[in-house]
Amino acid sequence: MLRMEAITKTYDGRSRTVMGLRSVTLDVPKGDFLCVVGPSGCGKSTLLLILGGMLSPTEGQVLLDGQSLYALSSDKRASLRGKRIGFLFQTFNLVPYLSALENVQIPLVLAGLSDRSQKERALALLQQVGLGDRLDHKPSELSVGQQQRVALARMLANNPEIVLADEPTGNLDPETGEQIVQLLEEINHEGRTVVMVTHDPRFAVRAKRTVRLRTGSVVAEENKSPVPSKHCCSH
Amino acid sequence: MHLRTIVWRELFERKNQLATSFLAILVGIAAIVSIKNVTFYSEKAVAKELDALGANILILPKSASLQDYYSADLQDEEFPEEYVTRLSSSDIQGLDNLSPKLSVPAEIEGRRFTLTGILPKSEFQAKAAWQGAGIFSRPQGCGVVATPTGNVPPAQETLVRRRVIDTLGSTDALVGADVAAVLSLKEGQTIKLLGKPFNIIALLPQTGTIDDSRIFVHLHTLQELTGKGSVLNAIEIVGCCNQISKGLVQKINRLLPDAKVVTVTQVVDTQIKTNRMMSRLSLIFVAIIVLVGGASIANYMYANVFERRREIGTLMALGAGTSFILKMFLLKALLLGLAGGLGGYALGTVLAVTLGPRLAGIPVLPMWSLAVWGTGLSLAIALVASYFPARRAAHLDPSAVLQEI
Numbered sequence: 001m002l003r004m005e006a007i008t009k010t011y012d013g014r015s016r017t018v019m020g021l022r023s024v025t026l027d028v029p030k031g032d033f034l035c036v037v038g039p040s041g042c043g044k045s046t047l048l049l050i051l052g053g054m055l056s057p058t059e060g061q062v063l064l065d066g067q068s069l070y071a072l073s074s075d076k077r078a079s080l081r082g083k084r085i086g087f088l089f090q091t092f093n094l095v096p097y098l099s100a101l102e103n104v105q106i107p108l109v110l111a112g113l114s115d116r117s118q119k120e121r122a123l124a125l126l127q128q129v130g131l132g133d134r135l136d137h138k139p140s141e142l143s144v145g146q147q148q149r150v151a152l153a154r155m156l157a158n159n160p161e162i163v164l165a166d167e168p169t170g171n172l173d174p175e176t177g178e179q180i181v182q183l184l185e186e187i188n189h190e191g192r193t194v195v196m197v198t199h200d201p202r203f204a205v206r207a208k209r210t211v212r213l214r215t216g217s218v219v220a221e222e223n224k225s226p227v228p229s230k231h232c233c234s235h
Numbered sequence: 236m237h238l239r240t241i242v243w244r245e246l247f248e249r250k251n252q253l254a255t256s257f258l259a260i261l262v263g264i265a266a267i268v269s270i271k272n273v274t275f276y277s278e279k280a281v282a283k284e285l286d287a288l289g290a291n292i293l294i295l296p297k298s299a300s301l302q303d304y305y306s307a308d309l310q311d312e313e314f315p316e317e318y319v320t321r322l323s324s325s326d327i328q329g330l331d332n333l334s335p336k337l338s339v340p341a342e343i344e345g346r347r348f349t350l351t352g353i354l355p356k357s358e359f360q361a362k363a364a365w366q367g368a369g370i371f372s373r374p375q376g377c378g379v380v381a382t383p384t385g386n387v388p389p390a391q392e393t394l395v396r397r398r399v400i401d402t403l404g405s406t407d408a409l410v411g412a413d414v415a416a417v418l419s420l421k422e423g424q425t426i427k428l429l430g431k432p433f434n435i436i437a438l439l440p441q442t443g444t445i446d447d448s449r450i451f452v453h454l455h456t457l458q459e460l461t462g463k464g465s466v467l468n469a470i471e472i473v474g475c476c477n478q479i480s481k482g483l484v485q486k487i488n489r490l491l492p493d494a495k496v497v498t499v500t501q502v503v504d505t506q507i508k509t510n511r512m513m514s515r516l517s518l519i520f521v522a523i524i525v526l527v528g529g530a531s532i533a534n535y536m537y538a539n540v541f542e543r544r545r546e547i548g549t550l551m552a553l554g555a556g557t558s559f560i561l562k563m564f565l566l567k568a569l570l571l572g573l574a575g576g577l578g579g580y581a582l583g584t585v586l587a588v589t590l591g592p593r594l595a596g597i598p599v600l601p602m603w604s605l606a607v608w609g610t611g612l613s614l615a616i617a618l619v620a621s622y623f624p625a626r627r628a629a630h631l632d633p634s635a636v637l638q639e640i
Contacts, residue, residue: 049634049637052552054551054552054633054634054637055632055634074556074557075556075557075558078551078554078555078556078557079554079556081552081553081554082553082554082555083554087552087553089549089552089637091545093545093546093548093549093552093637095241095546095549096248096546097244097245097247097248098241098244102236102240102244105236106236106241106550106553107553107554108236109236109237109238109241110550110553110554110555110559111554115236115237118236154553158554
């Protein structure tokens with residue numbers, strides 16, 4: 001489904017060039033639950049952003065169902081993200097002046113759904129993550145765990161095939177982190193492809209596959225279970 | 236939810252910054268609206284006062300010289316009375332009154348005076364200097380502003396003029412103050428002029444000009460008595476000062492190429508200078524408002540884009556394209572400009588209406604056209620000033636803003 005081919009990413013610093021990724025080739029089949037681990041600064045987040053069409057690689061290409069992501073214009077990549085890719089951030093990135101319900105409605109606004117359809121869908125998702133009684137609460141009125149669950153509901157709003165989660169448990173206590181990982185596992189069981197970046201070994205073992213990065217290179221790859229063939233998300 | 240919901244909610248998220256930016260545009264537009272409002276009525280008032288001075292354009296024979304405005308018609312050269320018809324049937328705007336004149340010297344009891352033939356209706360209207368006597372009305376049309384305090388209704392003015400016209404018959408005479416004093420003339424007396432007896436129907440008040448040494452009779456009677464036919468020495472015109480500044484004299488020149496058209500330059504210059512000063516003052520204020528208001532909004536928008544980097548990056552990650560982000564900021568600018576423009580118009584109008592009479596000594600009324608003008612200017616400033624910050628937001632690198640936080 002997703003394929004990185006010889007991806008190299010360099011950042012031009014003031015006096016030297018910093019290597020983000022070094023000729024990384026990676027396949028992410030449909031329905032996979034891939035965990036990317038490694039120490040801070042090893043290129044995990046860079047890999048995730050490149051996979052999501054948010055950061056152009058210096059060399060190599062990213063293919064989504066055979067289509068080169070970076071051959072598309074930035075607006076077309078944004079549109080593709082809105083339809084097929086969901087992002088989950090470590091800092092949740094909720095819009096502070098919108099309520100929980102409105103935050104979940106954002107991808108639906110971008111998709112051009114009617115107000116009624118937006119509300120119905122957002123309400124169902126918030127109930128699914130256990131926040132049916134917090135619809136009108138602003139992010140500042142929610143706990144960090146609740147905020148991450150709102151972010152999870154928002155990520156699911158457009159029913160994405162691919163979920164890219166960047167340290168989704170990084171700001172959470174172990175118990176809440178566990179809840180989020182469980183939700184990601186459920187999402188994966190529904191047939192969605194999940195790529196999660198984490199440095200927490202407790203959650204890394206929950207993935208079907210693990211890729212270890214060090215200084216921008218893949219140094220180890222571990223397969224724990226066969227990739228499910230279940231289909232989801234008709235796009 | 237719509238894009239406008241997001242914009243509306245965000246607008247009140249950072250109230251202090253919003254208030255500063257809104258105040259800058261509000262005060263700016265209020266200042267320019269109040270200046271323009273007071274200027275409009277002050278120009279009208281100046282024009283009205285200048286027009287009230289009386290005739291300000293003279294049409295003379297081509298070869299005539301103009302050494303004294305009030306004695307300009309005392310020359311030998313003549314031109315056809317048909318010029319009056321040409322002027323009155325033309326489509327030239329700003330001719331408030333025409334006074335054709337024929338003047339000849341006359342000797343009475345061994346003293347020389349000037350006998351002037353006039354067409355009463357127009358002549359009397361042009362002689363605004365005599366209005367103090369309460370007999371004659373001032374010219375109507377230009378410089379006349381509908382004020383809340385109220386003027387003499389036009390119908391009444393016309394009535395007054397008609398009465399004056401009707402009283403000057405072919406054997407009637409109006410006698411200037413000096414003539415009356417020297418010859419000890421009184422109203423109702425008969426005086427013999429060029430061998431024909433005339434009834435003195437009124438003695439004119441002192442004007443301090445050569446007109447005090449004149450005796451006015453009907454133009455056509457004088458033409459007949461002198462045997463000169465349908466000719467004139469001069470036509471006095473009450474031209475609207477505004478129109479004179481817009482080239483009225485040149486238009487008359489084109490219509491009457493064989494005549495000399497002159498104007499009282501001081502009067503016109505005063506009007507032109509006043510108008511120019513007011514329009515320059517307005518321009519200076521517009522420039523200040525554009526700079527200060529524009530800079531304030533641009534600064535606010537740049538700060539807003541910077542503070543919302545993470546939000547913009549998140550929206551892009553969720554599928555927002557450049558046009559969505561651009562619209563989000565421009566819609567905000569539109570709302571800011573609209574509120575600043577309408578609020579500025581309201582505040583500026585209140586200032587003009589309340590302070591105008593105290594500062595400029597003239598009544599000022601609200602002008603709806605300034606609402607459109609003020610709001611348009613405010614919108615233009617807000618949108619132009621916000622365009623580049625909005626463009627910057629739309630072209631932010633989402634990965635960079637998400638990575639730096």
